[in-house]
Amino acid sequence: MADHNDLDHVTGKTTTGHEWDGIKELNTPLPRWWVITFYLTIVWAVGYWIVYPAWPMLWSNTTGLLHYSSRADVAVELANLEMIRGDRMVALGAAPLADIEKDPALLALARARGKTVFGDNCAPCHGSGAAGAKGYPNLNDDDWLWGGTLDQIMQTIQFGARSGHTKAHESAMLAFGKEGVLKKEQIVTVANYVRSLSGLSTSQGYDAAAGAKIFADNCVACHGDGGKGNQELGAPNLTDKIWLYGSDEATLIETITNGRGGVMPAWVGRLDPPTIKALAVYVHSLGGGK
């Protein structure tokens, strides 16, 4: 306790009675307004504890008189945001697909909305910039398995490919090797033939005529005469420079032996119609659309 009778001789002031190594602490009170402010902050804090959630309990926390929750705040904000977006998304939903790109405002909205939704849902497979990866098509180029018009893109987004949806794109590349349709040497030969279709080099001594024959017998049904592909069946064009799984001989042999059948999920039911529309416009405007 302070010893108020202990006078400091130099200043003539009382000391608190505390002493360290011969140095004594002068009794210099804080200004009154300072002390009052300090007490007020304490009162404020107590009030705060009561009014707002403050104390952690074992499994949760006190809820406070106001039952305030930042989570509820966020929910309200999000609902408001949806409401603000509502009108514009309705306009987007109502516009014919073909007209959206003609209207700068709608196009901007669709691109903005599409980009966000793409990032959340499509980027894991197609990449954030839709550049694709092995087995996952690049959506920026002009090669489309199932067609690149706005309608076709929307169709694919809605129902997917081999997704199990009744309207999904079906048909898959047959596993010619595994199913025993083609023998090992035949596969090598036809792989070389396919490479030649797009102007790639072939291995020495490969029999071009035999390759053409195997191709005509087994592959033309889907990939068409000359290997130009068929979007109805999702059969890739084998004469262009774009290869979904790779164009080297080993990859082609693997493809022909085991077949291919990449899956794209159906988004209908998971995304609302205007959003799917926005997504289609976004993907189309990436530059690959027809």
Add this chain to the structure above:
Amino acid sequence: MNTTAPPIEVEIDDYGPLYAARKKVYPQSVSGTFRRIKWGLMAFCLGVYYLLPFVRWHRGLGAPDQAVLVDLPNSRFYFFFIELWPQEVYYFTGLLIVAAITLFLMNSIGGRIWCGYLCPQTVWTDLFYAVERMVEGDRRERMKKDAAKGTLKLQRFAEITLKHSIWLMIAWWTGGAWVLYFNDAPTLVKQLVTFQAPMLAYIWIGILTTTTYLLAGFMREQVCVYMCPWPRIQAALTDEWALNVTYKYDRGETRTSLKKANELRALGKAVGDCVDCYQCVAVCPTGIDIRDGAQLDCIQCGLCIDACDTVMKKIGRETRLIGYDNDINIQRRQAGKPPIYRIVRPRTIVYSALIATVGAIMLYALLTRSLLDVNVLHDRNPVAVKLSDGSIRNAYTVRLLNKRGFDRVIAIDIDGPANATVHVVGVDSVTPDRPMIVLGRDQTTELRLLVTAPSENNPEKSIPVRFRVTDIGLGEVASATDNFVTP
């Protein structure tokens, strides 16, 4: 603890309280040169502030007709013939730099003339004092009325009410004029009176009414002494040549009453001109005694000069016992040398040169400001795309700015990779490879641009590409450069 030591005799400092209550200042009315300058500048500043929003400036259809307007919803700033866009805020940076250096220049020439004559705090406080004087009377009367506690008669009550009503009215007008800078003034005035104006307008009027009323009516000199940072900054900026309001102690000391001074003079003794009448103190709006020397609290309004000059004239001595001067001249006069005044010195030359330079840069930027602009951003992900025929495509986000007040048709061309073609998403090119788009007036538009080039003609990894946008009506051209990348 050595308890046996004898008490040491020391003078005990009387530590004052940590905070002191304000002593109310009752500035007396005064007339003279500086008071007239102050009235003039007050009328000018307030006139500009209150009337500027009503000045019209015709800008054509759809554009606001207000000469000075901050159009927040559309992010535009209008100042007579100048229209600024958000990305041109650097003009304000320039303006702030010029303002700061001008303040330095003023300071190196005449001390705190900004504080004394032009600062809004000074102007409004001065106005409020004028009202107070008009309603309650001059210094003595006001002091007497304030001292007569507990005798608040009806007349006194009426006076106080009247004073505060006028103050509030001025404060309210001040807030009102403020919001007029943010919207078409005549329309907003109409809306305000019919209670149709946006809530925000009323809130801002409320805020500015309150601050004006408090700062000019009650805080007054305390703002200058305790709140404003400028006195500290200017104290560090000033030099020995700056002309500050100075009591010329070489002429003033020793002070004594007029009667005694005359007696002593008759005896051939040296006396100063100051007759210790305290007029300079009575008129001072910050309530200080300038004869104590230069001090932080002095806003250099020059009113004490007017007060003292009046006294000097009356007693037949030379005026300007207090005047704009500096210590060097006092020393020189004491040494019998003539005073010298140096306005042109390295410091003022540098400040003036800086102002001229920044001003010239701003003017140049303003005059050569492009009214058509293009910004290009290359797609990062992916940087390049290989198409089925083996050609390469790069995508760009292109932002076009049309700062003119009318729509225009813009053609986009590129100089870049050999045999390249351009496509704008959402635009069917009329002429092949030369997309045309309509740019709305006073607007920006963002486009997605695809540039495709056959790879065999363009073996390099990265080819510079220039985007040229041409207003096909006016022939105005803007361009931006980026790169075309091959994978």
